[in-house]
Amino acid sequence: MTAVVDKTAEGAIPPGDEPTPAPAAPASHLAGTLRRYPLAAFAALVLALIAFGAVFAPLVGTTDPTALNPAARLQGASATHWLGTDHLGRDVWSRLVYGARVSVVVGLAVAALAVVVGLVIGLFTGFIRWLDPIVMRVMDGLMAIPGILLAIALVSVSGASIVTVIAAIVVPEVPRVVRLVRSVVLSVREEPYVEAAVSVGTPLPKLLWRHVLPNCVPPLIVQATYVAASAMLTEAILSFLGAGTPPIVPSWGNMVAEGRLLFQIAPMNLLYPGIALAITILAVNILGDALRDRLDPKLAKRVGQR
Amino acid sequence: MTTHQGDGPVLSIRDLAVALPAGADRRYAVEGVSFDVGPGEIVCVVGESGSGKSVTAFSVMGLLAKGELHAERGQILLEGEDVLKATPERLRDLRGTRMAMIFQEPATALNPVMTIGDQIDEVLQIHTKLSPAERREKVIAIMEAMHLPDPQALYDRYPHQLSGGQRQRVMIAAAMVLDPVILIADEPTTALDVTTQAQILQLIKEMQERRRTGVLFITHDFGVVAEIADKVVVMRYGKVVEQGPAAEIFANPKVAYTRMLIASVPSLEPPTRTAASGEVAVRTRDLVKGYGGKSWLGRATQPSVLAAKDVNLVVRRGETLGVVGESGSGKSTVARCIVRLVDPTSGAIEIAGVDIAGLSTRALTPYRRRVQMVFQDPYRSLNPRRTVGASVMEGPMNFGLPREEALARARRLMSLVGLSPDALDRYPHQFSGGQRQRIAIARALAMEPDVLIADEAVSALDVSVQKQVLELLDQVKREFDLALLFITHDLRVAAQICDRIAVMRRGEVVEEGPTRELFLDPKHEYTRTLLAAAPGRHLGPAVAAE
16 A cells, blocks of 8 residues: 555655655654653653652652661551551652662663663664674674673672662663664665765764764664663662662662562552552653654554654 | 457546645646546556656556545546446455556565465455366466466566566566456556566557557656557646547647657657767776675675676766666666775776775775766755755865855855755755756765766656756766766667767676767667667657757
8 A cells, every 4th residue: 555655645746847845844843742642641741750759859758768767667658658668667658759769860871871882883883894793793792691690790790889780781782772773874874865975075973973873863762762661670670689779779679679578568568669660661661652653754654643 | 258348448537536635735636637448458648747647547446545535526437337436345346357457666566475376366366266276277377478488487486586577577467367458557667677668568568459458558758658559648737738649649749748748758869979089087997896705704705796897988078978778787886886885896997097996995085076976866865854055065065165165166056057046955855856866966066076977867857857957967067077977777868968878788898889879880789679679769859859
């Protein structure tokens, strides 16, 4: 049926040597996009709330998340402790909100780092032919390392800190970004307008920046959301295993780990961070899907948007 | 099986109007279209892009894009039955049995993971109750009728194992296996080489004669029309501007637009030209480009495919050298080697006396300026995200020209190529194909090159636009004393613009000489084959001179 659609487009082109009509302007941005994807709008709202809570953690009804209060252990929800307390008497709501900081920071940092590093490597790898096999074999090697094992190894070498965790998650994510960028570059490289730029003597860095990079941005934005979601999850897993952030810093992962011990007595202490993690990751993924639909014109058309 | 009875038209289109979606630049894609196709008659619908010729064809098949186009008025009578009123089930039944369609691109119209035989067999499976053995027999028979070599063996092959011409024959076989009364052909030979095109046209003619199939043939090429049409329908802006018997249309076109279209077809008769005597701008010596010769660790082995083999070409300033050949002849490879978009395997490329074949990227830079290229596809050769001005100015600014001066030069060049200098602020999508090709020429000229390479630079354009762009190329060649290397598959275009022509086949130059001599007295057999295959050879200077 695509052929038919194309013919329609041909019919719409004014005959003779007149300009073709401008394709629909990049649909008027955020507002329009959100209206068309209500689910994505809701996901964005949820994420905004989580980010707000993480940034302004001291202002959203929290107390010191690390303050011990043995007298008030394992209490249920109340006016003072909105979500109750854990086995050391710490306020669960406070720990949940402060724990979001770790997730948000890890998610954003990993996504940004993986994308930037992967983008640079991918651009050059895709464009410089002799570099390609070398870099890609290194990337294959990196991909073969299980991310969590690598993280545990790194943490055992350099100690548990949020920086180590971020580094440990970024390393296995980079090859995925490199592959994505490289595949875009390989196809764009053959575009006549890139060849035209080569033949007017455009130096390589300029060529990549001006003519190739803009084509990589849409798929990268989408990839970044998935990287962020998986980073949050990996961080939680690492914390759960005790290889993540130091135990003193509240994070959803170590909350789950601690909640697990007394699951039969206070199940909610495990479920609260678990639910928070699930909601966050679901929201990020929904947003990523919506962005993918929006940024890929072919897909957008297929689901009826133009 | 079910050939048409009687003498009435097999297809009769009456006052057809197909509405475009609201907000389009005109209300109807086609309007007031009426014509008949009789049994055993080839009706050519000719027009430039946007004329509505394809929409007409798709309406007959009931293949208009749902929700975007719909037939608002009129009738399409297939043996008296109105296709527009048919239910989807009835339409599905009619397609394949009473009417069939073939498309432009045989490579994509066939399913790559199904064998040839199965694809033709599918039609029979859907529409008949024949046994597998009977079906196979029928498939083999139709493949034989389409002159496909060794049908028994071909039955189990996959599309990628066939040549373009064979794939188109398979498409026609699938279309004709149930003997429809009408065959709709939408630019079926546009993607094919001239020699293959000639064979396919011959095949379509043969079918029309033997099986009395009516053919509705959509094309933009008046050469093809002259070759096969019994009747011609000329369309423009969605309306029929003129129709009549082919002989009459060619001998005595009544409408100015038809005359213009026919006159725009370049004549195969080359004008007399004086040999250029300028200095040599580019010379290739034993240029070789091979592919696939590197093993995993980069050790050079013998190249498995030679795209260009010992090519020796010379272009002088003020001269146009045409490189003519079919797809796979290596003509584009040579061009890309000279611009150094690909690195030649061996041999020399001399620009102003210096061999640039082996220069490193850095050492090459000063010579980049001297050789510029205009690409085939005007829709892809300009970066869609950058303004036209940015594209034109990029080159000079790479070579250190200050922005203001680059801008002044770009404005001057825009006027030179016939566009407004103010258009520099606009984006490529705001221009038509012809205009974009003018911009691409301006971009090349901005580098003040000695050599301009036009790689199929006019083949994606409508004939009337093609003519203008050719004139522009010729004009800038004279104005800037350029050496023009003109790569084309189109002998008509080559005849009109080139001083000398080199004919390439399978990577080798088989014949080279002054255009007029080469056309009037071709030495090599392949050149003769090419010339004989050019469609509408009798579309001579008599008409073109008008």
